Amino acid sequence: MSHAPVSIENLSRLIVFFCSFVYLLVEFLGMLRAVHADEEDPDLMEAKIRRAFDQIDKNHDRELDKEEFKAAVALLGRSLTESQIDTLFNEIDVDASGKIDFPEFSSRLMNEWRGRPLS
Numbered sequence: 001m002s003h004a005p006v007s008i009e010n011l012s013r014l015i016v017f018f019c020s021f022v023y024l025l026v027e028f029l030g031m032l033r034a035v036h037a038d039e040e041d042p043d044l045m046e047a048k049i050r051r052a053f054d055q056i057d058k059n060h061d062r063e064l065d066k067e068e069f070k071a072a073v074a075l076l077g078r079s080l081t082e083s084q085i086d087t088l089f090n091e092i093d094v095d096a097s098g099k100i101d102f103p104e105f106s107s108r109l110m111n112e113w114r115g116r117p118l119s
Contacts, residue, residue, distance in 0.1 A: 046106060046110065049105070053105050056071070062102065064099060066086075069085070091108075092105060092108045094107075
């Protein structure tokens, strides 16, 4: 079986098309990597957690009281009972101070982000 000879023009077009395809593929992969960078970078995730904590901390005392925590849960669209909110609050409030500080908040969210089981 013989094949028709390929012209230089067609070969040139094929090479340009292939190079363009490879370039677009590399660009697309780069965009995907940028979009998901925070999912792989603990420092970026920690910064997002800090921003969220600061927004929830309405009185800016660097701790979340139960009312601030309940308001945040409601904003997330979660319909939890008072008992469920109390349980969750107490799980995060590791030192049982009655308030959630940033290290407690961050530790809980970072553990969930990393897929570690929660105690």
